[in-house]
Amino acid sequence: MNTDKKYIIAELDTILNSPRFRARKVIKLFLQYVVQETLAGRGSELNQQNIATKALGKPADFSPVYNPLVRIEAGRLRKLLQAHYATNDSAIMITMPKGTYAVTFLPGNRPEHVTPTIVPTSISVGLVPHVTEGPKLALNCQVLDLTPTTATQVCHRLRSDLLLMLNRFRNIQLVAQAQRSDYTLNLDLQTAGADVELFILLSHTLSDELIWANTLRLPAQPNQTDLAALCLQIAANTVALHSGKILYHWAQYQQSLNAPIPAHHDALVYYLAFLHDIRYASFRTALTACQQRLQHFPEDNKALVILARLCGYDHVLQYHCVEQLETTWTHAARTAMKLDPGNAEAHSIFAHNRYFLGDHALCRAELEIARQTNPFDTSIEYLYGFGLYLTGDKMAGIHAIQTLMAISFPQPDWYHVLPFLHAFNEANYTEALALAERIQHFGYWGEMARCVSYFRLGQTERSLRELQDLFQYNSALLNSQNSDNRSIFSHEALKKVLSTLQEIKQLIII
Structure with a gap:
């Protein structure tokens, strides 16, 4: 029998578009995934956990012990395939025998020499994964002591805690074998x-x-607080969105290859590239990649989270690139959270969407959910502090940010935006200027922060130079009237900055 991949893909497309399967979203995702994995030689590794999380969009903490979803859907799939082939001719039959989730490809009752018509569908174009994927990470822990010591017990506890922690991050994929990974995290x-x-x-x-590389220490009998602090520091340096070295290196590596970026990677790759090079051009590239991905896979929850994040940046940086910002942001944030309720980042971006729309109570509630869902994500913790500050709890917000920034990890310079705002609003202008000098790569924010700080310190000439640079970035920044993409100065925390800018602007008019 001819088992050429194109024949199998053609048969899969035929099944997915058949009357029995056409409206069954879960079954189609299930079948697509098991065919994809079987063709890739990983059929023997298929199990309830990876089918639920990789194919059906379930959270990483999905438990087949308590949730029989995969077993139930597998039974339905077997019956549907049997019914399909009872009334349809085919050169190849795709079946899933009982006792396994790997599919088999059997000869059908149509001559093999008939060339199939391959019609790509939005569900299974080239068997592309339906959810945006990030890099694969393998974790290895070992004890160097020649004889069993307390380090052995610590190793077991630490490995268990790290696996649980890493599973909370949606932008990476944990794998058991280093040879199947993109990155390996070794702890000796x-x-x-x-x-x-x-x-x-x-x-x-x-x-x-x-x-x-790093060297850290733990007590010989660490408590849970010790282990949590260690996990937090490791996460901040490896997998956190704003600072994780895995994500940044992976995005650079993908862009360096002499080949197109795979469709299930490009939205995340270009988003990460934007985060490390915040410019209008990189924003447009990331937005376009994300929108194109969602045209083909409208329920790609990772792409939806990225789109919602980009909507937030479009507002904060006043790019005015996203059409119907309020509607787009709300839809992306709501849908992402609905598709993956256990995704802390989805709750975080939904919280900021609620703040944007004036619902401070729901914003605060979602910030807490995001933080509880993944207490190890420094990116979420930063946005948690920012959200508290903007919704009126200034001291709690600035305390959260200051505590976060005391951790040793590579912090983006725009993490100084909120400390600057707080210092400026408290009339600590010398401190505000020192913080403003650190903001170098976040749109107009550095120029704006230095402009108002210099002015309040009596350095008018330097303030005017910064204002000129600010207007070169966005000449309409102080008089934007777009109600859908509201002015950044509508936020209470920026009222004092706005009034200062207006004072400085009057000097130019005079």
Whole structure:
């Protein structure tokens, strides 16, 4: 029998578009995924957990012990395939025997020499995964001591906690085997007096390039607070959205290859590229990639989260690129949260969407949910502090940001925006200027912060120079009347900045 991949794909498309399957979204995703994995040689690795999380959009903490979804859908799929082939001729039959989730390809009752008509569908174009995927990460923990010590117990506890922590991050995929990973996080532990010393190495699997290394210590009998603090620091340096070295390196690596970026990667790749090079051009590229992805896969929850985030940046940076900003932002945020309720980032961006629309109570509630869902994500913690500040709890907000920034990890310079606003609003202009000097790569914010700080410190000439640079960035910044993409100065926290800018502007008019 001819098992050429194109014949199998053609048969899959025929099934997915047949009357029995056409309206069954879950069954179609199930079948597409198991065919894809079987063709890739991973049929023996299919199980309820990876089908639920990779194909059916369930959260990483999905438990087949308590939720029989996959078993039920597998039974339905087998019956539907049997009914399909009872009334349809085919050169190849796709079946899923009982006792396995891998599919088999059997000879059908139509001559093989008949060339199939391959009609790509929005569900299964080239068997592209229906959800945007990030890099694969493998975790290895080992003890260097020659004989069993307390380090052995710490190693087991730490590995378990790290796996649970990493599973909360949707932009990476955990894999068990290093040879199937894009990156490997190695932790070597050894006894060091009354402590346990950890040697941490993060490497790119394909090139063996060292991405990050660090040495940390834990007490020989660490409590849960000790382990949580360690997990937080590791996450901030490896997988967190704003600072994770895995994500940044992966995005750069994907762009460096002499090949098109895979369709299930490009939305995330270009979004990460924008976060590390915040410019109008990189924003447009990220937005276009995300919108194109959602045209083909409108329920790609990761792409929806990215689109919602980009809507937020469109407002904060006043790019005015997203059409019908309020509607687009709300739809993307709501849908992403509905598709993946366990996604902390979806709750976080929905919270800021609610703030944008004036619903401060729901904003605060969603911020808390996001934080509880993933307390190890420094990106979410930053937005949590910012949200508290903007909704009126200024001291709690600035405290959250200051606590976060005390952690050792590579912080984007725009993390200084909220501390600047707080210092300026409290009339601590010298401190405000020092913070403003650190904001160098966040649209007009650096120029604006320095402009008002210099003015309040009596340095009018330098203030006017910054104002000129500010107007070169966006000449209409102070008089935007677009009700759908509201002026950034509609926020209470920026009222004092706005009034100061208007004072400075009067000097030019005079």
